Amino acid sequence: MRYSIIALLLILSAPLSARTLVASVEPVAMVLRDLYGDSAQVETLLAPNQSPHNPMLSPRQMLTLRRADLVVWLGAEAEPAVADLMARREGPSVALLSLAGVTRRQGGHDHGDEDHGADDHDHGHDHMARLDPHLWLDPANMAALARGLAERDPDGLPEGQPAAFLAGLERATEAARARLAPQAGRAWLSFHNPWGYFQHRLGLREPVTVSEQLGAGPGSRRFVALADQVKTQQVHCAIAEPEAQREMLARLCPDCRRVDLDPLGRDHPGSGYGAWLDGVVAAGFQRCLAP
Structure with missing residues (x-):
């Protein structure tokens, strides 16, 4: 009897299991960690070796998505591969694109002024502008x-949130802007340029972009035109995402300083968003663009 009472007391005194929150991509998971802290267990749907452009989700990932207490994702237009699974999910979810105040950029459209010959076509281009995801x-x-989660999940956020997150994010954004201000006008090279939102918010100039599509290199005429741009604009910086064709970047700009950056933060799992934005992304651009 005494052991039964002790066991009951242990059960009653044990902390309630934290909710499980699932983010579709790592940077969204970073935001959730900052907001919820120890009050929730945050998981990222995509593994570090998975490309979000065409992910093949395992049965385990599908189960994780189905069992989550809350799923935070980008929305069907940005993540069509996840949309079908979300349509079959019964639990609560928050789609970034459904929230007020979200900035949308168009990206990935065809180069309408390019003269592609038979060997110069950049395969895979769409002829209509679409959302930059x-x-x-x-x-x-x-x-x-953060503000949307405060409205949709008000009882889930710890005390002081999202105010603490928003204040920290403002500090990180201003630190990143100050870090990059001296190099804001410098030219840079990118393979397919996933950095549009970052560059416009932080005041960087448009890069010389090799291809609008992953896996599609330039034909001979476009290569010559790109090499001329690199020379004319005095490009000395190449930002390479994991999927970039590094040999192609080296051929276009042999004197470029190359900095490898993952726009998905897959190489910094467990980080907070503000620290990643300033200490990894902005710092990487600063190293690359430095004289």
């Missing part, structure tokens, strides 16, 4: 997410 690279969008 890298919404998390605009800190203002992550602020909109």
Whole structure:
């Protein structure tokens, strides 16, 4: 009898299990960690070795998505591969694109002024502008997410949130802007440029972009035109995302300083968003653009 009472007391005194929150991509998970702290267990749907452009989700990932107490994702237009699974989910979810104040950018459209010959076509181009899905690279969008979660999940956020997150995000954004201000006008090279939201929010100039599509390199005429741009604009910086064709970047700009940056933060799992934005992304651009 005594042991039964002790066991009951242990059960009653044990902390309630934290809710499980699932974010579709790592930077959104960073925001959730900042907001919820120890009050929730945050998981990222995509594994570090998975590309968000065409993910093949495992049965375990599908189960994780189905069992989560809350799923935070970008929305069907940005993540069509996740949309079908979300349509079959019964639990609560928050889509970034459904929230007020979210900045949307168009990206990935065809180069209408390019003269592609038979060997110069950049395969895979769409002829209609579409949404740039890298919404998390605009800190203002992550602020909109925090405010949206305060409305959609008011009882789930710890005391003091989202005010503490928003204040920290503002400090990180200003630190990143100050870090990059001296190099804001410098030219840079990108393979398919997933950085549009970041560059516009932080005041960087448009890069020389090799291809609008992953896996599609330039034909001979476009290569010559790109090499001329690199020379004319005095490009000395190449930002390489994991999917970039590094040999192609080296051929276009052999004297470029190359900095590897993952726009999805897959190489910094467990980080907070503000620290990643300033200490990793902005710091990487600063190293690359430095004289």
